[in-house]
Amino acid sequence: MSYIDIDRVSKSFGERAAINQLSLHIERSERLVLFGPSGCGKTTVLRLLAGLEVPEQGSIRIDGRIVANAGKNLVPPEKRDLGMVFQDLALWPHMTVQQNLMFGLNARRVQKREAETRVREMLRCVGLEHRIDAKPHQLSGGEQQRVALARALVSRPSILLMDEPLSSLDDERKRAIASDLLGLQSQFGFTLIYVTHDRSEAEMLASRVCQLRDGRVTNASK
């Protein structure tokens, strides 16, 4: 049994099958990149893992626990111990950087002093301690990416899901953030599942690449 087991999962939207009998096994602390053209079902896999979509068939198991099974999410997203960086980053525009990071910690009832320490530490890790009181619109594109990353990691999740978060950046910034991400992954040891259609990103980040086409894995390589 692997750390994450996706077992013959299917999901469709209306008539269109996004995921078709997909099976995928991911080890702890692995860096898996899901790679493929637009519409091949990469984002759907992430959303199924996160619990934001319900699989129609098949099951999903995380750390030995079945979290979703044919037509039902058995464990809600907030209890799956994972963080996610969305494609549009989804930073809450009315909150400062600190408030964006504190939100999850408050929801999980982490004590205020400890939460503040963790927020500062995490912002130091991504090089944004000096932007703690800024609002998202006051940050550059690269800074916003780092805040989204910090927000996803501040709760110390075991799994980090990333949905094409670097697609809007130039190559230089992409490389810088990818390097930060690798550093953070070795520091915190989370399992990384990263979605992209960009081969260079896949090569920078992956310990394994799975290629998806029409909702199925067509190729996997180390």
Add this chain to the structure above:
Amino acid sequence: MGRPVKAETVVLWLCVALVAIAGLAPVAAIAVESFRHNGHFSLNYYRELISAARFWPLLGNSIRLALATTAVCGLIGVPAGILFAKSDLPLRSEFMWLLTVPFVLPSYFVALGWARVVARIGQSASDWLFGFGGCVLVLSSVFLPIIVLLTFASSSNVDRRLEEAARLVSGWPGVLRRVTLPLSAPGIVFSLVLVFLLTMGELSVPSFLRYPVLPVLSFTQFTASYNFGAATAAAVPLAVIAFVGVLVESVFLRDRDYRFQSTGQILFISLSRKRSGLAALMAALCFAFVIFPLSALFADAFSPAAMHQAMQRAGASVVRSVMYSAVAATILMALGFLLGHAMRGGQQRILNFLTLALFAIPGTVLSIGLVRLWNTPSTWFIYATPALLILGYTAQYCAVTTRLSLAGLMLIPISLDEAGRLSGALWVRRLFRISIPLSARTLACAWLAAYILCLRDVPIALMTAPPGADPLSARILTLMANGAPPMIASLCLIMAIASLIPLAILARIIPFRG
């Protein structure tokens, strides 16, 4: 062990329960009452109604009036809405808000204004005003903004890239005919259905202009004859027409609810040489529909004596109107926001249908149902207090705040809520920390719209307010029978100010384009 019940499910069901208690239960009470005679099931009231000589002519008059008003509003409102949304017409924003004024006032204001005009002209004009033609003119002025605003909103939302693609192969008339109008059709059809149904249920204008229609029959049976059974039987056809109208609209829109990835920009039609001519035409329309009748109405309002008398005779009604409307608007804002939230989560079709049907049901029908339901010894605490009025407002107008909230919520990326969810925040926390702060403007719009609608409402105010505690719109109608015209004009002016201040704020909050 059972699954834990989620807070959002509980809140949603409480909201649905409130709508059911405020709106569905009274309608059901009417249906039941109309089939009961001396405590037994009977079709007696329907038999009497259908065999009564006046039922069919009244129904015919109602339908004729509704069709004519819808046709006039459609013929003027759709081109006007497109012009305001898509062209470089000068003063388009001012024209649009000016045309909206009659809708935010009680509908009989325009009729009163025209009555003042014809009183000065003489008998020949009076014959024309008091009848079908006058009703069409007045109700067209009142309901035109619905078509203008919804056409404006629908056509503004059309993705400019779709129109640009069409512009490469066609001139503007072709683009409008083949792309813009078909893509805006759901909004336009919805507005036409709405105008038809609202005209069908209109009470104050036809009764003031002495044009006999079905809601007047139901109202008279209820208030003058105290014949509940006959009143409910007369109300049922109106309720059925409203339900069928909303059902037809829902079926038409089922697969036509286009959602665009808006670029935030609108493609403009350059009117070039036609600009001045069209602006003059629009100014003439505003003058005829708004400025002329309302100026005539308010002409006598400014005398200190009239104002003093108005405050003496209806000062308390002014305070009550503002208070009731503010309380109802606050409830409607909260209810609409929560229902909008639920609709965004996928409960759209049934909630949309129910709230819209309650909006389309004539206020007279809803009020008869409310009185029938709550007029019992054990529910006196509701029947004899403004709670009944607030329930009526809640049922009738929750569609407006729900739709406004839904439209505002659709602008917030769903990923913001999902990110909150993954952060471990439960629904209530996400609601208060993410959705509500990001929807401040939407909530303000919903509150103001609800406040205006409650303030201008006539039938619910007239039929459900506790004795001696009537709101201003009902008070004016009562005083019109024997009050001096300058005092009535002063009261209308006070009412207009109370309605126009929120409209002005609304105009500032809502961006004109985009």
